Amino acid sequence: xxxxxxxxxxxxxEDGHFxxxxxxxxxxxxxxxxxxxxxxxxxxxxxxxFSCRVGMCGSCAMTVNGTPRWTCRTHVSRVAEDGQxxxxxxxxxxxIKDLTVDMRNFFDKxxxxxxxxxxxxxxxxxxxxxxxxxxxxxxxxxxxxxxGCAVCYAACDVVTWKPTYLGPAALNRAWTLVNDARDxxxxxxxxxxxxxxxxxxxHSQQGCQEHCPKNLSPTAAxxxxxxxxxxxxxxxxx
Amino acid sequence: xxxxxxxxxWLAQRISAMVLAVAVAIHLTGIIIAIQGxxxxxxxxxxxxxxxxxxxxxxxxxxxxxxxxxxxxRTVLAEMTDLKPVSVNGIAGAFAAxxxxxxxxxxxxxxxxxxx
Ligand code: SF4
Ligand code: SF4
Ligand code: FES
Numbered sequence: 001x002x003x004x005x006x007x008x009x010x011x012x013x014e015d016g017h018f019x020x021x022x023x024x025x026x027x028x029x030x031x032x033x034x035x036x037x038x039x040x041x042x043x044x045x046x047x048x049x050f051s052c053r054v055g056m057c058g059s060c061a062m063t064v065n066g067t068p069r070w071t072c073r074t075h076v077s078r079v080a081e082d083g084q085x086x087x088x089x090x091x092x093x094x095x096i097k098d099l100t101v102d103m104r105n106f107f108d109k110x111x112x113x114x115x116x117x118x119x120x121x122x123x124x125x126x127x128x129x130x131x132x133x134x135x136x137x138x139x140x141x142x143x144x145x146x147x148g149c150a151v152c153y154a155a156c157d158v159v160t161w162k163p164t165y166l167g168p169a170a171l172n173r174a175w176t177l178v179n180d181a182r183d184x185x186x187x188x189x190x191x192x193x194x195x196x197x198x199x200x201x202x203h204s205q206q207g208c209q210e211h212c213p214k215n216l217s218p219t220a221a222x223x224x225x226x227x228x229x230x231x232x233x234x235x236x237x238x
Numbered sequence: 239x240x241x242x243x244x245x246x247x248w249l250a251q252r253i254s255a256m257v258l259a260v261a262v263a264i265h266l267t268g269i270i271i272a273i274q275g276x277x278x279x280x281x282x283x284x285x286x287x288x289x290x291x292x293x294x295x296x297x298x299x300x301x302x303x304x305x306x307x308x309x310x311x312r313t314v315l316a317e318m319t320d321l322k323p324v325s326v327n328g329i330a331g332a333f334a335a336x337x338x339x340x341x342x343x344x345x346x347x348x349x350x351x352x353x354x
Contacts, residue, residue: 198245233242
């Protein structure tokens, strides 16, 4: 293990540049540790985001050596190439400064795709009883662990080509709710995810599931949405 | 264009793809079998000309092409160029018309030639 890591970090907004820093190499060091070292010891002006440091909050995603990753759970040993690390902001989102991007588009699209649970019961009603083996529940469970990190969104080429595309995370979220027996939005949600900006724009190239740190498969969720949307369209229910 | 129309176009493209898959298979098999008996223009007209079944089959083939290809072109143009949606839809529509006209002209032409 070399003692010093040469780290290139993006500085500025869209028209910025990479700045090089020397960071002492430590054992079990994560990419987030590296960025934090730079901010604490070398340049307090460096902007970046993190919160939980344990892979739960979804705020620390960056582009590491060209690949979108959650930095708090990415060990330097896994990604450094010849003691070199290049850290840039996430792709497909406007850069605010350094490593921080404007996530509004990403979160707005979650809402646009009907990502909010619509309850059919009041708090006085009894709990819904859904067997864990229920096929629909299994579909919902498969995508429920999303932490909203936007790694998939940064990995998706369709988002790059068509900035209005809802993207993998929003569609994955919609699919969990389509399969949630307690949710009351029904076909309305399918109309929200249909159309040129919705699930039918996905090319099924699986960049999203290749990069999702939670190993989810938005591609499979989107395929499910496509089937449901096709059936709804044939029945005239969109 | 409304989301419902966009979704119907997508659906039409999927359905026409299924039709095309079958039609291309029949077409290729047909060619391979037909070549055995020679490949002159007269031979082809002799077999294809005046046949209502073949005219109907190739009519469906052309129709499926005219539905399938322009919708795909529309998606490619929308993703890869800065053209406005009106222009994209216009180009795709014109492309559909060209395929339909040229294809149908060929089908009807052969049918009109009679049985050689
Ligand atoms: S599978 Fe679909 S959503 Fe996922 S990266 Fe590819 S185009 Fe984007
Ligand atoms: S689907 Fe995966 S990559 Fe996408 S936001 Fe959720 S956790 Fe992140
Ligand atoms: S800091 Fe919370 S997921 Fe990385």
